[in-house]
Amino acid sequence: MKRIALIAHDGKKAELVSFVLRHKTRFNHCVLFATGTTGQHINNAGFIVTRLLSGPMGGDAQIATMVANKELDIVIFFRDPLGRHPHEPDVQMLMRLCDVHNIPLVTNPAGAELIIDGISL
DSSP states (O other), X not given: OEEEEEEEOGGGHHHHHHHHHHTHHHHTTEEEEEOHHHHHHHHHTTOOEEXXXXXXXXXXXXXXXXXXXXXXXXXXXXXOTTSOOTTHHHHHHHHHHHHHTTOOEEOSHHHHHHHHHTOOO
């Protein structure tokens, strides 16, 4: 089973939940992790998800730790590139660690479509 982290900036949470619902069959065969509020929205949509801290409170760093420990296979992070985010250093750390540890990271719906289509059931 693929282990997937799901993260979304506030303005992208609804879009991420919609994406997960559209691909329910695939996500039901994965182990899901998410930052705080994003995880709550995904849980409310009917998925089992392990919720971590919210992004600004350290959730991005927790996911980065999971990447470094090879505990994740994919990170899907719907980022808002036009918004200001006080925890941007944590986001940059997460992105860097995905590159260092060769963990696929997608930051928009088009990339997520390609990644999720590649998951075999």
